Amino acid sequence: MAEAAPLRIVIVGGGTAGWMAAAALSKLLPARDYTLTLIESDEIGTVGVGEATLPHIKVFNDTLGIDEAQFMRETQASLKVGIEFVGWDRPGDRYVHPFGTFGEPWAGIDFQHHWARAKAAGCDVGELHDYSFAIAACRNNAFELPNEDPKSIRSTYAYAYHFDAGLYAAFLRRWSIARGVERIEGKVVDVARDASSGHVASVTLESGAVIEGDLFIDCSGFRSLLVGQTMDTAWCDWSHWLPCDRAFAVPSLRTEPLLPFTRATAQEAGWTWRIGLQHRTGNGHVFCSSFTDEDRARDVLLGALDAAPLGEPRMLRFQAGRRAAAWAGNCVAIGLASGFLEPLESTSIFLIQAAVMDLINLMPTRRSGIDPRLAAEFNRLFEVHYDRSRDFIVLHYLANRREGALWDHVRNMELPDGLAHKIALFEASAAAPDYRYGLFSRDSWLAVLVGQGILPNAHSLLAEAIPLAELEAQLADLKYRIDVNAADMTRHGDFIRSYCPAPALEPAA
Template sequence: MTGAEPYRIVILGGGTAGWMSAAALAGLLPAADYDITLIESDEIGTVGVGEATLPHIKTFNDMLGIDEAEFMRETAGTIKLGIEFVDWLREGARYIHPFGTFGDRWGGVDFQHHWAQARLDASDDRSLQAYSFAVAACHANGFEHPNTDPGSIRSTYSYAYHFDAGLYARYLRGWATARGVRRLEGKVTGVVRDSESGAVSALTLEAGAQVAGDLFVDCSGFRSLLVGQTMQVPWIDWSEWLPCDRALAVPCLGVEPITPYTRSTARRGGWQWRIPLQHRIGNGYVFSSRFCGEEEARNTLLANLDGEALDEPRLLRFAAGRRAQGWAGNCVAIGLASGFLEPLESTSIFLIQAAAIDLVALMPRRGEGIDARAVREFNRLFGIHYDRTRDFLVLHYTANERVGEPLWDHVRTMVLPDSLAHRLALFRESAAAPEYSLGLFSRDSWLSVLEGQGVLPSAANPLAHRMPAAERQARLDDLAARIVLNAAEMTPHGEFLTGYCASKATARPGAASAA
C-alpha cells in the first residue's frame, strides 16, 4: 500500500535461529517495505545448535547469495557428505546415510526394486551402500563439487557442512546487520499485549525502553517466551518415542584425516556424535536419564574422544516434542522456541530454515494485517516438517538388535506412530518407499536407514520382473564399478579445504555445541 509505514518485524533472541531468521527476512523481503529489529543479550547464552547440517543449508546460503568459500573460511567449515552410523543395528555393524541417490529409475521402476529383486533371486548380495557414490566418497575421504553433467556418476550426490555454530551466528549477524537489520542489546523483561485482540504490541527491555512491532519472531530458545508462555500454545510431548532427554557436549583437538561425514555411535544409554571441523572436533553424548546417569555418560564421552578434550563437558537438558502451532496471533516461533528433536540427523538448522522460508513466503505485506489463511498454511507446513522428521528419527531406534540393553529394548518394543508403522510395513512387504513432496528426508535417505537397520523387503514391484535377470545384474555390476572407480579419483577432503577455504580459527576451550 503506497504511503503505509514499513511493516515492523521484531525478532526476540539471537543465536543460530535468530540470525538465520534475520538473514532470511532481510535478504529475501523488499527492504523498503519491512523494518527488522533483533533483540539479544550477550549475557544470555545460547544452546549453539547446528554444528552439522543437511544439504538444504547450501540452498539457503545460495538464496541469500552468500559466498561459499568465505562462509566456510569464517566458520571453520568442512564438507559433509552423509552420516555414519556405528553399532546402531548391533555392535560391529555400520552404515552411512549418504546425501545422494541409490542408482536411478530403470524401466520406470525405482532402483530399490531392482536391487531387492536381485537379492530375492540370490543373484546379488551387495548392500545398497555399494550403489551410492556419496557413500564411496565418504569411504575415500574425498570431495569435489558435484559435476553439472546429469549423466555423470559424479552428479548423483549433494553435500552439507560442518561448522562452528557460534562462528556461523556471528557471520550471519554481520551479514544481516549490513543489510539493514537493527540489533538491540538488552534483556526482555516484559511483554505488552493489546487489551482487545491479545496480540503482542511491544517488548519491554530491562532498561525500560519498549520495542513495538507488528509481528514478533520468537527465537527465545527453550523458554519460548512469546509463543509458549505469552500465547499459551500447548506443547506436544514425544518423549514416549524419543526418550533421550540429556546431552553432554565437549570439543576436542582435531586429528587427520578430516572426514567428510558426521559419525553417530550407539552407546548403552544413547549415542555419541563426532563432528570434524577445520580447527577441532565437536563431540557429544545424547542419552536418556531413565537409562543412564550423568556421570556414566560423562565417563563414556571422555573415554571415546579422538584427541585431548578442550573443556569440561557441558550438560543440556531437553524434551522431544513441538508446539501445537508455530504461529499464534502475531507471534511466530522458530528454533527451540517451536520444538526440539535430538540432533541424530542434524535437523535443527533445517527446521529453522524451513520456518524462516515459509514465513517469508507468507509474510503480511506492507500496510496489511495478518491473514488467517496464511497462519493456517504456516502451521500446516510446520506440522509436516516436525512430524515426518520425528518418524525418521524414531526409525533409527525401533529397528535395532541390541538385545539386553534397557534403552534399546524399550525403543525396539514400543508402539510406533501410525505413520511410521505404515511406512515400515509397506517397505517390508513390497520394497515401496513413497517420496513425499513435503517433509525433510527423501526416499533415498529412508532407504539407507531402513537397510542399515536391518529392515529388508520380502518382495519387489512386479514391474521389476520385466527386466531380464542377466540385464539387471549387468547394470548393477556396471554401476558399482563406476562408483568405485570415480570415488578413487576424487580430491582428498583435506586437500580441498586447504585450497578452497582454509580457516584461521584455532582450537579453543568453550566451543562445544549440539550437533
C-alpha cells in the same frame, strides 16, 4: 493515497534461528515495506551447539548470495556427504545415510526393486549401500564438488556443512547488520499485550527500553518467551517415542583425517556425535536420564573422544516435541522456541530454514494485517515438517538388536501411524514413496530402513522386465563406475586446504 508505514518485525533471540531469520528477511523482503529489529542478550547467550547440517542449507546460503568459500573460512567449516551410523542395529555394525541417490531408476522403476529382485534370485550383488556414490566418497574420505553433468555418476549427490555454531551466528549477524537489521543488545524482562486482540504489542528490556512491533518472531530458544510463555501455546510431548532428554557436549582437538560425514555412534543409553571441523572436533552424548545417570553419561562421552577434550563437558536438558502451533496471534516461533528433535539427522537447522522460508512466503503486509489464514497455513506446514522429521528419527531406534533398557524400550514402543505404515509398505513390496514436500527423500528412507536391517520381502514385477543376467551385468557395471570414480576423488582434507582454508584459531572450549 498515503503510503502505508512499514510493518515492524521484531526478532527476539540471536542464536542460529534469530540470525538465519534476520538474514533471509533482510535479503528477501522489500526494505521499504518492513523494518527489522533483533534483540539478543549477551548475558543469556546461545545454546552453542548445532554444527551439523543437511544439504538444504546450501540452497539457503545461495538464496542469500553468500560466497561459499568465504562462509566456510569464516566458520571453520568442513563438508559432509552423509551421516555414518555406528552400532545402531548391533554394536560394531555401521552404515551411511548418504546425501545422494542409490543406483539408477532402470526400466522406469526405482532402483531398490532391481536390487531386491537380484538378491531374492540369489545373485551375488552385495548390499544396497554399495550402489551409492556418496557412500563410496565417505568410505574414501573424499570430497569434490558434484559434477554438473546429470549423466555423470559424480552428479548423484549433494553436500552440506559442519560449522562452528558460534561463528555461524556471528557470520550471519555481520551479514544481516550490513543489510539494515537493527541489533539491540538487552534482556527482555516484560511482554505487553494488546487488551482486545491479545497480540504482543511490545517487549520491555532490562534497561527500561520498550520495543514495539507488529509481528514478533520468537527465536528465544528453549525459553520460548513469546509463543510458549506469553501466548501459552500447548506443547506436544514426544518423549514416549524419543526418550533421550539430556546431552553433554565438549570440543576436542582436531584429528586426521578430516571426515566428510557426521558420525553418530549408539551407546548404552543414547548415542554420541562426532563432527570434524577445521580447527577442532565437536562431540556430544545424547542420553536418556531414565536409563543412565549423569556421571556415567559424562564418562561415556569422554571415553568416546578420539583426542584430548578442550574443556569440561557442558550439559543441556531438553524434551522431544513441538508446540501445537508455532504461529500464535502475531508471534511466530522458529528454532528451539518452536520444538526440539534430537540432532541424530541434523534436522534442526533445516527446520529453522523451512520455517523462515515458509514465513517469508506467507508474510503479512501492513495492509493485510495478521490474517489468521496465513497463520493456519504456516502451522500446517510446521506440523508436516516436524512430524515427518520425527518419524525418520524414530526409525533409527525401533529395529535395533542391542542390549540395554533404552534399546529394549524403543524396540517395543508403539509407533506413530504414518511410520508403521511406511515400514509395512516397504517390507511388503520394496515401495518407498517419496515426499513431495519436506524431509526426507526416498533414498534417505532406503538408507536407514536397509541399514537397520528392515528388508523387503517382495519387489515390483516391473523389475522383472530386465533379464536377470542382464540385470546382474548392469549392477556390476554401476558398482564399477562408482568405485573407480570414488577412488579417483580428492581427499576431503586436501579439498578444504585448497578451497577454503580457515585461519588458525584457538578453539574455544
